[in-house]
Amino acid sequence: MAQQLWSNVADAYARSFAGLCASSLPVVLADLPPGARLLDVGCGTGALAEEAIGRGARVSACDVDADMVALAHARLGASVPVAVAGLPDLQHDDGVFDVVVANFVLNHVDDPAASAAELVRVAAPGGSLRTTIWSNQPTAQGQLFRAVMEASAAIDPQFPALPEDKDFVRSVEGLGDLLLAAGCREVEGRFVTWDWRVLPDDFWAAPTGGVAGVGVAWRAQTPDVQGRMRAEFDRLRQPLMDGEHIVFPASAVMVSGSV
Numbered sequence: 001m002a003q004q005l006w007s008n009v010a011d012a013y014a015r016s017f018a019g020l021c022a023s024s025l026p027v028v029l030a031d032l033p034p035g036a037r038l039l040d041v042g043c044g045t046g047a048l049a050e051e052a053i054g055r056g057a058r059v060s061a062c063d064v065d066a067d068m069v070a071l072a073h074a075r076l077g078a079s080v081p082v083a084v085a086g087l088p089d090l091q092h093d094d095g096v097f098d099v100v101v102a103n104f105v106l107n108h109v110d111d112p113a114a115s116a117a118e119l120v121r122v123a124a125p126g127g128s129l130r131t132t133i134w135s136n137q138p139t140a141q142g143q144l145f146r147a148v149m150e151a152s153a154a155i156d157p158q159f160p161a162l163p164e165d166k167d168f169v170r171s172v173e174g175l176g177d178l179l180l181a182a183g184c185r186e187v188e189g190r191f192v193t194w195d196w197r198v199l200p201d202d203f204w205a206a207p208t209g210g211v212a213g214v215g216v217a218w219r220a221q222t223p224d225v226q227g228r229m230r231a232e233f234d235r236l237r238q239p240l241m242d243g244e245h246i247v248f249p250a251s252a253v254m255v256s257g258s259v
């Protein structure tokens with residue numbers, strides 16, 4: 001599922017939701033130990049890895065999708081190792097990294113428990129995991145997109161979902177329990193909030209480029225419905241506009257765990 005959902009979407013992701021996910025970077029990368037060996041798992045465009053390098057970390061990265069890895073390579077340069085590798089099977093040795101980051105990744109994997117255990121495996125004793133996910137509360141952008149679909153008489157597609165016995169509760173407690181079960185000694189979590197400012201055409205690159213749930217929904221529609229959706233998007237986004245940008249109140253779950 002992960003590979004399929006993230007294939008051929010890297011450029012559209014870079015233009016759209018990468019900006020949303022990057023908002024967590026100051027929190028996720030706060031108080032890095034000096035010279036920390038850091039692994040960025042599910043690195044996407046490499047924005048977090050770049051920021052971590054700027055903060056003095058020695059960074060490696062990986063992503064399940066080869067196009068994402070190519071974007072990260074282009075951003076980070078050849079001296080930073082970036083591998084094509086997917087949870088729950090990373091190629092790295094046991095116990096190598098002081099900090100292992102998965103920024104909005106555990107909410108996309110097919111096997112969250114095995115994936116969290118893999119993050120623990122590659123962390124050094126005394127090291128930490130730093131993870132973020134979207135919570136189980138509706139997002140502002142999701143609500144706008146839902147309103148666009150309803151106003152356009154769009155059909156509801158089948159969204160890929162995990163079987164119940166593989167899933168976990170998308171909350172601070174749920175992610176904390178996942179990391180504890182994976183072998184973390186202690187966990188600490190909180191809710192992070194911010195405003196996501198995005199240009200309308202950049203946001204629209206997500207559905208039309210096939211990114212995440214909005215991409216699945218877009219691809220299920222006829223060209224007529226897609227045309228109506230863009231018109232309804234331009235109408236319904238008006239109350240959220242601040243100058244040229246849409247402003248979405250955003251929030252995420254952040255949990256770190258000690259190993």
Ligand SMILES: C[S@@+](CC[C@H](N)C(=O)[O-])C[C@H]1O[C@@H](n2cnc3c(N)ncnc32)[C@H](O)[C@@H]1O
Nearest residue numbers: 002006021042043044063064065086087103104
């Ligand atoms: C929402 S994006 C987050 C990207 C990046 N961490 C960021 O903050 O911008 C999810 C990323 O996880 C990657 N991904 C999905 N499933 C994965 C897996 N099983 N193992 C590693 N990466 C995965 C996707 O290719 C995508 O780059």
